[in-house]
Amino acid sequence: xxxxxxxxxxxxxxxxxxxxxxxxxxxxxxxxxxxxxxxxxxxxxxxxxxxxxxxxxxxxxxxxxxxxxxxxxxxxxxxxxxxxxxxxxxxxxxxxxxxxxxxxxxxxxxxxxxxxxxxxxxxxxxxxx
Amino acid sequence: xxxxxxxxxxxxxxxxxxxxxxxxxxxxxxxxxxxxxxxxxxxxxxxxxxxxxxxxxxxxxxxxxxxxxxxxxxxxxxxxxxxxxxxxxxxxxxxxxxxxxxxxxxxxxxxxxxxxxxxxxxxxxxxxxxxxxxxxxxxxxxxxxxxxxxxxxxxxxxxxxxxxxxxxxxxxxxxxxxxxxxxxxxxxxxxxxxxxxxxxxxxxxxxxxxxxxxxxxxxxxxxxxxxxxxxxxxxxxxxxxxxxxxxxxxxxxxxxxxxxxxxxxxxxxxxxxxxxxxxxxxxxxxxxxxxxxxxxxxxxxxxxxxxxxxxxxxxxxxxxxxxxxxxxxxxxxxxxxxxxx
Numbered sequence: 001x002x003x004x005x006x007x008x009x010x011x012x013x014x015x016x017x018x019x020x021x022x023x024x025x026x027x028x029x030x031x032x033x034x035x036x037x038x039x040x041x042x043x044x045x046x047x048x049x050x051x052x053x054x055x056x057x058x059x060x061x062x063x064x065x066x067x068x069x070x071x072x073x074x075x076x077x078x079x080x081x082x083x084x085x086x087x088x089x090x091x092x093x094x095x096x097x098x099x100x101x102x103x104x105x106x107x108x109x110x111x112x113x114x115x116x117x118x119x120x121x122x123x124x125x126x127x128x129x
Numbered sequence: 130x131x132x133x134x135x136x137x138x139x140x141x142x143x144x145x146x147x148x149x150x151x152x153x154x155x156x157x158x159x160x161x162x163x164x165x166x167x168x169x170x171x172x173x174x175x176x177x178x179x180x181x182x183x184x185x186x187x188x189x190x191x192x193x194x195x196x197x198x199x200x201x202x203x204x205x206x207x208x209x210x211x212x213x214x215x216x217x218x219x220x221x222x223x224x225x226x227x228x229x230x231x232x233x234x235x236x237x238x239x240x241x242x243x244x245x246x247x248x249x250x251x252x253x254x255x256x257x258x259x260x261x262x263x264x265x266x267x268x269x270x271x272x273x274x275x276x277x278x279x280x281x282x283x284x285x286x287x288x289x290x291x292x293x294x295x296x297x298x299x300x301x302x303x304x305x306x307x308x309x310x311x312x313x314x315x316x317x318x319x320x321x322x323x324x325x326x327x328x329x330x331x332x333x334x335x336x337x338x339x340x341x342x343x344x345x346x347x348x349x350x351x352x353x354x355x356x357x358x359x360x361x362x363x364x365x366x367x368x369x370x371x372x373x374x375x376x377x378x379x380x381x382x383x384x385x386x387x388x389x390x391x392x393x394x395x396x397x398x399x400x401x402x403x404x405x406x407x408x409x410x411x412x413x414x415x416x417x418x419x420x421x422x423x424x425x426x427x428x429x430x431x432x433x434x435x436x437x438x439x440x441x442x443x444x445x446x447x448x449x450x451x452x453x454x455x456x457x458x459x460x461x462x463x464x465x466x467x468x469x470x
Contacts, residue, residue: 073182077175105189112182116174 001052004045012038013065017045022057027064035071043078050086050093058092063110064127066103073109080117087120094121101126137173141166216283219361222298232359234351238303239296239363240310240389241348242281243371244272244317244341246289247380252335264328265289268337271324272317279313284362289337292371294363297350307345307392311419314341314383322381342374343419344386366409373407374416383419390417398423398433398442439467 001019008014013028032038053059061083068076083093095117097110107124114122134142144166151159212220222228246252246268253261272291276283280301281293293313295306317339325336346367352359370386378384390399399417406413420426420442426433432443448456 070179070183070186074175074179077178081171081175105186108185109182112178112185116178 001045001049004041006042015042017042017049019049022053022059023062024060025062025064027062029067030065030072031067031069032072035069035075039072039075043075043082046079046082050082050091053086053091053093055090056092058094060094060096062096062098064098066100066106068109076113077116080113080120080122084117084120094123096123096125098125098127101129137169141170141173144169216361217277218280218282218298228298228361230352230359232352232354232356234349234353234364236347237297237300237350238346239294239348239350239367240303240307240343240345240392241363241367241371242291242293242295242310242314242341242343243368243375244291244314244339245375246337247340248335249289249337252337255335260333264333264337268321268324271320275313275316275320279309279316281310281313285360290375292363292368294348294350303345304392307343307389308396310343311383311385311389311393311397312422314343314419315421315425317341318381318383338380340375340378340380341383342371342376342378342385343383343389344370344374345388345392346370346386366407369409370407370414373405374414377402377405377416378418385417385419387415387417390415396422396424398426399440400442401440 003019004015004017006012006015008028011029011031011033013026013030015026017024049059061079063076065072080095083095086093097106097113099106099110110122110124114124144162148159148162148166151162208224215223219228223230256264268289269286269291273283276291276293279295280299281295282297284292284294286292293310295310296303300306301309318341321337321339325338328336344367346365348363348365348367350361350363352361353364354360374384374386384402385393385399393399398420400420402416402418404413404415423433426442426444432441434441
């Protein structure tokens, strides 16, 4: 698999999915003009990646999202449920929801996402200043 | 089954019950139903979560919006208060981004107006402070209202004196700026005359009378001061000249320089007055007393003629009958001189 890298743009977060380091990152604001179209290659990449991920291999997904729209929240739910299924099947995937101390909303949204996830370790991490 | 369950939750429960009742031998439809149920349950969860998140975002946005509106109201009220310390022209110009709030200046042709109240110091000594405050503020308020109506930039109040100019931040061209200034001065004079009558009725023995000076020329205009506290003002010999014209004017007169006269002479009737010398200006200044607009003069029983080398203005109502012979002798001389041409 190849690294998937999308640079940040207006309303588009910077995304880097790295199948070698097994460390994946979403950062910035997310309100693309066409959310489904923007995230389609990301969701497809993650699906393929999880299917080929070895059970003993840990992988982390880091989210540093400061703002997102409703369509993005639906996409993130899809992504988290994909990861939840992987975790249920014994894969060592974790999510780090990284928030800024000054951005109270980001923390609350992370807590909301975490509520539906049972087997996926979902960590709320305060960003080091 | 709870009354509070949503239709989706009820459908999920019904499906689960159906799955339990379904014969275990019917593996394929059972598996299909089970998969469908799982997908539906997940979708239901996602939708509920997305809706909840959306609600939270809306709630937050509303809160922020309310805060923003409140701050806007406070800022609006503050800027309204602060605007009273600025000329409305300047305030508008800054608020619409046409003027930079930084220390800079440029040379520009402006028409400058300077006025003060004749014998003000003596008048202040005879008035109580409350009375003085009331009459001075009424006077300045009326004069500023007229100034703004004609598009003046109010530079500053110096006690009873007023410094105004035309041509920056907005200009209608030197001629129109000069005309606007003279029209303004004439309206101020008329208004002050009317106000004087009202004030006499209120018991004021010596109502305010003004002297006004106007000139046109190049000045340095812009922001002067420090980065923390600046004034939008004008600097240059022309400002001194406007002040000198004002001090040379008689009570209730408007004295203008030749530069202004040259711009307004087609519409304003003026009388030539003496030449003055002003420190910092290396040439003599020809001065003119503004009588009125030709358009106003022609409405009453007056005769005017104003061409190069010849100027006449006759208002029979204002002539002292005792000087009739002197005037007739002058007219005879004028007639003779013209006939000899």
